[in-house]
Amino acid sequence: MFEAFCERNCLDWARVESGPPAKTPDYRLTFESVTVFVELEQIESERGLETSGVSSRTIGAHVRRKIADARKQLQLVSRDGSPTILLIYNKVDPMQAFGTETHDFVCAMYGELTVRLKDGRKEDSFFGRNASLRRSMNTSFSAVGHLRRCSDGSKVRVFENIYARHPLPFAKLPPCIEVVRVEVENAA
Numbered sequence: 001m002f003e004a005f006c007e008r009n010c011l012d013w014a015r016v017e018s019g020p021p022a023k024t025p026d027y028r029l030t031f032e033s034v035t036v037f038v039e040l041e042q043i044e045s046e047r048g049l050e051t052s053g054v055s056s057r058t059i060g061a062h063v064r065r066k067i068a069d070a071r072k073q074l075q076l077v078s079r080d081g082s083p084t085i086l087l088i089y090n091k092v093d094p095m096q097a098f099g100t101e102t103h104d105f106v107c108a109m110y111g112e113l114t115v116r117l118k119d120g121r122k123e124d125s126f127f128g129r130n131a132s133l134r135r136s137m138n139t140s141f142s143a144v145g146h147l148r149r150c151s152d153g154s155k156v157r158v159f160e161n162i163y164a165r166h167p168l169p170f171a172k173l174p175p176c177i178e179v180v181r182v183e184v185e186n187a188a
Contacts, residue, residue, distance in 0.1 A: 002027065002040055002087065002147055005154045009176040023073045025084065031172040037077045040147065041066040042089040043099055060108030060130065062099035063088060067108060067132040067144060078140030083166045085158055087147040096148040105159045106182065109133045109144055139165040143179075 006013040012030040016037070025037040043062045066088050074084040090100040107113060111131035116123045132138055138161075145158030157178040160168065170179060 001089065001149065001154050002038070005147070005156060005176075008153055009174060011174065011176070022076050025073050025077060031169060031174065034083070034169040034172055036083045036085060036142070036168065037074065038085045038087055039070045039073045040087050040089065041070050042091045043093075044091050059112065060104045060106075062090075063104050063108035063144065064130065064132050067138060067141065071138060071140070075140045078142075078165055081166060083142035083164070083168050084140060085168070086141055086144045087156065087158075088145070089147045096146075096150075100146050100148070102180070105144060105146065105180075109159060109161065110182070133161050133163055135163050137163075139163050142166055142168045 003013070003015075005011075006027075006029070014028045016024045016026060016028055018024045018026075025039040027038040027040070029036045029038060043066065067086060070086045074086065078084050088100060090096050090098070092098065093100070103113075107127070107130075109132055111127035112129055113125060114128035115125045133141060133144075141161045142164040143158040143160055145156055147154060147156055155178065156176070157180060158168070159180045160170075160182045162182055168179075170181070173179060
């Protein structure tokens with residue numbers, strides 16, 4: 001599906017040959033003179049997804065797990081100076097929503113949205129515990145995104161990692177890659 005997306009949008013891509021001793025990302029994309037490495041992960045766990053119409057889950061848990069799974073594949077190329085993207089495909093939910101909605105990505109990346117109350121009124125809000133990305137943790141991810149099936153093939157939406165060691169070249173990304181720039185005032 002990712003390769004079809006690249007072909008349909010005339011992206012300069014190549015599969016990265018993997019082999020010991022180091023783990024490597026799955027793909028390389030080139031935008032003008034910048035190379036970005038892409039790791040693909042898919043959600044296969046049906047944990048929390050019920051067919052009876054009632055579902056229960058922790059916001060961001062699926063995405064958080066995939067960030068942990070992909071860390072090693074992206075660290076090496078990030079250390080060499082390249083931006084990286086983790087793309088997550090939701091194989092479990094045909095609607096591409098359960099566990100991969102916008103709030104799942106933001107909460108997995110920056111922490112659970114927490115609201116502080118004082119005298120029954122909202123005093124402030126911030127991203128709190130369970131952040132997978134911080135100033136000192138997982139800076140090898142330039143973005144985490146969603147590869148999703150749609151009526152005309154597939155789409156990609158990426159969420160910026162404000163702590164990235166090597167940010168994505170946002171001005172060079174093609175319009176087929178939807179970018180969500182993140183403003184997190186009170187992140188960990």
